[in-house]
Amino acid sequence: xxxxxxxxxxxxxxxxxxxxxxxxxxxxxxxxxxxxxxxxxxxxxxxxxxxxxxxxxxxxxxxxxxxxxxxxxxxxxxxxxxxxxxxxxxxxxxxxxxxxxxxxxxxxxxxxxxxxxxxxxxxxxxxxxxxxxxxxxxxxxxxxxxxxxxxxxxxxxxxxxxxxxxxxxxxxxxxxxxxxxxxxxxxxxxxxxxxxxxxxxxxxxxxxxxxxxxxxxxxxxxxxxxxxxxxxxxxxxxxxxxxxxxxxxxxxxxxxxx
Numbered sequence: 001x002x003x004x005x006x007x008x009x010x011x012x013x014x015x016x017x018x019x020x021x022x023x024x025x026x027x028x029x030x031x032x033x034x035x036x037x038x039x040x041x042x043x044x045x046x047x048x049x050x051x052x053x054x055x056x057x058x059x060x061x062x063x064x065x066x067x068x069x070x071x072x073x074x075x076x077x078x079x080x081x082x083x084x085x086x087x088x089x090x091x092x093x094x095x096x097x098x099x100x101x102x103x104x105x106x107x108x109x110x111x112x113x114x115x116x117x118x119x120x121x122x123x124x125x126x127x128x129x130x131x132x133x134x135x136x137x138x139x140x141x142x143x144x145x146x147x148x149x150x151x152x153x154x155x156x157x158x159x160x161x162x163x164x165x166x167x168x169x170x171x172x173x174x175x176x177x178x179x180x181x182x183x184x185x186x187x188x189x190x191x192x193x194x195x196x197x198x199x200x201x202x203x204x205x206x207x208x209x210x211x212x213x214x215x216x217x218x219x220x221x222x223x224x225x226x227x228x229x230x231x232x233x234x235x236x237x238x239x240x241x242x243x244x245x246x247x248x249x250x251x252x253x254x255x256x257x258x
Contacts, residue, residue: 201221
């Protein structure tokens with residue numbers, strides 16, 4: 001956070017930093033400060049409290065605009081920065097603030113629904129390498145199943161069959177992996193056995209296991225009964241079995257002969 005009163009704390013170990021941040025007088029000072037400019041895009045994010053939401057666990061990725069920090073501050077007679085501060089201090093200082101950008105300009109996911117229904121849409125992006133301390137795309141397949149095929153309330157859902165085809169067969173063939181994505185004799189036996197009603201996505205959490213204690217988001221899910229790769233069970237109930245049949249994929253893979 002590029003706030004003058006926060007900068008002296010920036011390099012402290014997390015536990016020490018958290019202890020100082022729990023001082024109410026520091027909060028009162030920080031929420032009144034103007035942050036340093038660090039770039040046009042970053043400045044926009046830091047100042048756009050109307051687009052900030054408490055993520056929670058289970059995370060709500062399609063919140064009502066009335067739940068934004070600005071809306072809640074107006075309703076409750078508080079400051080928006082103070083609302084966001086309280087969200088971040090949840091869970092021992094590891095609370096997550098959700099800032100949707102593209103596709104959420106109207107305060108809902110209807111534009112995304114139209115894209116997801118388009119036959120040319122493919123779901124294969126993983127942005128965890130480039131922005132792994134700010135974005136967690138690893139949950140996209142689980143989110144497609146839970147939010148779009150089962151839980152969405154702020155608009156129409158997507159059919160389960162459509163979602164499964166999009167995240168398996170359509171993505172595989174788009175990348176030239178024609179030997180997978182179908183349950184058919186001769187195809188690569190990569191399968192997930194899923195408890196659909198028990199599928200649950202947890203909020204992202206930060207771990208520091210990169211070189212120099214670099215941070216990245218990870219996100220856990222419940223409801224995967226088994227994960228099978230090349231016919232071998234690699235995970236059961238979310239725990240690894242020790243089987244490691246995966247290998248580097250080099251180039252296109254042809255479909256098995258009929």
